[in-house]
Amino acid sequence: DIQMTQSPSSLSASVGDRVTITCRASQSISSYLNWYQQKPGKAPKLLIYAASGLQSGVPSRFSGSGSGTDFTLTISSLQPEDFATYYCQQSYSNPQTFGPGTKVDIK
Amino acid sequence: EVQLVESGGGLVQPGGSLRLSCAASGFTFSTYWMSWVRQAPGKGLEWVANIKQDGSEKYFVDSLKGRFTISRDNAKNSLYLQMNSLRAEDTAVYYCARGLFWGPGYYYMDVWGKGTTVTVSS
Numbered sequence: 001d002i003q004m005t006q007s008p009s010s011l012s013a014s015v016g017d018r019v020t021i022t023c024r025a026s027q028s029i030s031s032y033l034n035w036y037q038q039k040p041g042k043a044p045k046l047l048i049y050a051a052s053g054l055q056s057g058v059p060s061r062f063s064g065s066g067s068g069t070d071f072t073l074t075i076s077s078l079q080p081e082d083f084a085t086y087y088c089q090q091s092y093s094n095p096q097t098f099g100p101g102t103k104v105d106i107k
Numbered sequence: 108e109v110q111l112v113e114s115g116g117g118l119v120q121p122g123g124s125l126r127l128s129c130a131a132s133g134f135t136f137s138t139y140w141m142s143w144v145r146q147a148p149g150k151g152l153e154w155v156a157n158i159k160q161d162g163s164e165k166y167f168v169d170s171l172k173g174r175f176t177i178s179r180d181n182a183k184n185s186l187y188l189q190m191n192s193l194r195a196e197d198t199a200v201y202y203c204a205r206g207l208f209w210g211p212g213y214y215y216m217d218v219w220g221k222g223t224t225v226t227v228s229s
Contacts, residue, residue, distance in 0.1 A: 049215035091214035
C-alpha cells in the first residue's frame with residue numbers, strides 16, 4: 001500500500017496569512033493526488049483534484065502543486081472559514097489512502 | 108440538487124452485522140463510481156471501498172476484505188455496505204461519496220454524504 005504523510009500535523013495561523021501544507025507519498029503517484037477540507041462534524045469537501053485542478057466552486061486562494069512523491073496545498077490568504085483539517089489522498093492505486101491530516105487553527 | 112444520504116448506522120454488538128445504505132439523488136447514479144470512506148472518532152479518513160458503475164469491479168482496503176461487501180442497485184439509485192463480524196475498531200462515521208474519473212484516469216470524490224454513525228460495543 002502507498003503511505004501518505006503530511007506536514008505539519010497542525011499549524012496556527014492568522015487571517016490573511018499564506019499557508020502551505022505538504023503531502024508526501026511513499027512511492028511515485030504521478031499527479032494522482034487530491035486534497036480535501038473537513039470541518040468538525042462535517043463531511044469532507046473536495047478542494048483540489050489531480051494535484052492542481054481546482055474543484056468547481058472552490059475559491060482561487062486554494063492551489064495545489066507537485067507530482068511524483070511531493071505535493072503542496074497552498075492557501076494564499078487565509079480566511080476565517082478556512083480553519084479546518086486538510087487531507088491529501090492518493091488515487092494512483094487501490095487501496096486509495098489518505099494522509100493523516102493537517103489541522104489549521106487560529107493563532 | 109445533487110445529494111447523497113446515508114442510513115443504517117447504529118449500535119451493534121461485537122460480532123454482529125449491519126447494512127449501510129446510501130441514497131443518491133440529483134444525478135444519474137448509474138454513470139458514476141461510488142465509494143465508502145470511514146472516520147473513527149477523533150481520527151483521520153480511511154478509504155474503505157469503491158465500486159464501478161455496473162458493479163463489475165470492486166476494490167476494498169485489505170484489512171476489511173472478507174468481512175465487508177460493497178454493492179449497488181442502480182434501479183434504486185442506492186449504494187450499500189454490508190458489514191459482518193463487526194469489531195470495536197469498526198466504530199466510525201461512514202461516508203458514501205461519488206467518484207469521478209478525469210483525464211487519463213485521475214479519480215476523485217466530488218460529492219459526499221453527511222455520514223452515518225456505526226458504534227460497535229457490548
